[in-house]
Amino acid sequence: MTIHFIKEVNLLKDMILELSGRVEDQLGRAVRSVMNRDVSAAQQVLEDDHAIDQNEVDVEEECLKILALYQPVAHDLRFIIAVLKINNDLERIGDLAVNIAERTLFLSSLPTATTSFDFPAMAMKSQMMVRQSLDALLRQDIDLAIRVREADDEVDEMNREMYEQIKQGIRKEPDRVDALIHLLSISRHLERVADHATNIAEDVIYMIKGEIVRHRPEPRLE
């Protein structure tokens, strides 16, 4: 069983890598579509979402298969459960990339609204959190996972700042309300991307800590 089990887990890791690669690509493309008002990049994001949905279903099926065939316990069980949950978060990040790309399509038909908000900084921070949360998973790196969780506060703060900018913008140019509210939505979508990265990081922490608790030297009375 052990060799087969390790093979299956490696397959699962490859599948999560494929999914996360796709999700990162989609998010990057969505962000660039906003920055460059690139309609065709945005449309590409919309078209490619189905591949992520398929990956998500495949990962879940693989997890269920491993659980049913190998009935793992302890660390192995916790790893599979973490992957199941992280799979979900990745798929939602993919959906948020679609939501962001949709805003590009709306924005492209509207006159430009200017804010002094640093969108690229927020986008980069959120993308980095996604990347690091996945690295933390694959390397089982609890310190990196903790750093991701801390970064979430910064993105929340950026979102609040965006919100203030948007309100000021609307007061100054009420006829630009459409474009400004689309920008607000994009900021919120990025904030939710960061939330999902934080979920992933917390699952990694929980998985590793659960392991530590389980392995503590004192015997437990139950």
Place this chain on the structure above:
Amino acid sequence: MTIHFIKEVNLLKDMILELSGRVEDQLGRAVRSVMNRDVSAAQQVLEDDHAIDQNEVDVEEECLKILALYQPVAHDLRFIIAVLKINNDLERIGDLAVNIAERTLFLSSLPTATTSFDFPAMAMKSQMMVRQSLDALLRQDIDLAIRVREADDEVDEMNREMYEQIKQGIRKEPDRVDALIHLLSISRHLERVADHATNIAEDVIYMIKGEIVRHRPEPRLE
């Protein structure tokens, strides 16, 4: 094992019932806090969120315990995995109740902004979807789960309508932008509540359909 396993699953069902009861209460209170501009109800929602977080951790631990001790397969495995995922959605609905209640606190210090949008209808629809998705889980009722999924389109449409109302409101009264954007946020939070109810319904469908596929009479070549 069987009797012990059934006992554990019944315990798990009780735990999910407790969690979902709390989540429904919190959501209901958050909605009423908006309608009545009831600051103390809103504060209560903020204070009670920790109980939901604790319930979520307990449900997850119970699922992991069942998986490790009884190594269920087939329908039983699928049920536990569905509960694990639904647990997550319920906790997020709890978070959204908190987000809605926070908006009540912001709104209470602002002059009232009027929209002709039917907030109670949207709130009631979203709450009903949550209730029905949980009924579908506990009764394993695929038809009800399908109805929940269909209702999601209506809530999306209500959210779009709210968005139009808000834009018109801002054009008419740009100095009321703060209150109006809070109302927009509440509408979006409700739309996400409906999304989570839809996720729960889809997990129920997937769980039951997976079972049907597995039990179909033709033998499968693999």
